[in-house]
Amino acid sequence: MDQLAALGIARSEFDRRLRAVGPGDWDRPTPCEGWTVRDLVQHVVTGSNMAASLFAGCSTAEAVALHDDATFPEDPVAAFNQVADAAARAAAVDGAMEGTCHHPAGDFPGHVMLGFLVGDYALHAWDLARAIGADETLPENLVEAVWAEVEPLIPMIPQIGVYGAGPSGTVPDDAPLQTRLLDATGRRP
Numbered sequence: 001m002d003q004l005a006a007l008g009i010a011r012s013e014f015d016r017r018l019r020a021v022g023p024g025d026w027d028r029p030t031p032c033e034g035w036t037v038r039d040l041v042q043h044v045v046t047g048s049n050m051a052a053s054l055f056a057g058c059s060t061a062e063a064v065a066l067h068d069d070a071t072f073p074e075d076p077v078a079a080f081n082q083v084a085d086a087a088a089r090a091a092a093v094d095g096a097m098e099g100t101c102h103h104p105a106g107d108f109p110g111h112v113m114l115g116f117l118v119g120d121y122a123l124h125a126w127d128l129a130r131a132i133g134a135d136e137t138l139p140e141n142l143v144e145a146v147w148a149e150v151e152p153l154i155p156m157i158p159q160i161g162v163y164g165a166g167p168s169g170t171v172p173d174d175a176p177l178q179t180r181l182l183d184a185t186g187r188r189p
Helices: 003-019 037-055 060-068 076-092 110-132 140-160 177-184
Strands: 100-103 106-109
Touching: 003 076, 003 110, 003 140, 037 060, 037 076, 037 100, 037 110, 060 100, 076 110, 100 110, 106 110, 110 140, 110 177, 140 177
Parallel strands: none
Antiparallel strands: 100 106
């Protein structure tokens, strides 16, 4: 699947779960250790805003400032859609996928940054669903797209710390792909 198409699907999955968050859900814990629903949504909104700026060529210092200056939005759904629109537009600009994004974790080609964003939306859609008791099923084509990005990293995941402890080592190779993806990224479905 084309990365921009995957971005649209992943975004829709996160948006659907975000719209289901009720007033009493913001302080619920998520599968992301130490994060509440509020923390997770703040992370995704801030990450989308940072991605849009990174695709447009911002510096590492500017990206850090976007992160450090972020506050929880008054209307999380509107804020998410605004920054997700900006990120999608910036990613679609000619040359954005070949350009260098100066992320605080290092310099990455635009297409790698886009893969991170797709994964962020998809995995955090599942996290949000788990936290609020919503449908946890992700579209098969989206799971396949994210798996294609994550699978080569599996041997390194425990060392890089992005996905917690990484794979549990208990999920068989013939388990459903969504289960393997979630496990590889430190989630225990």
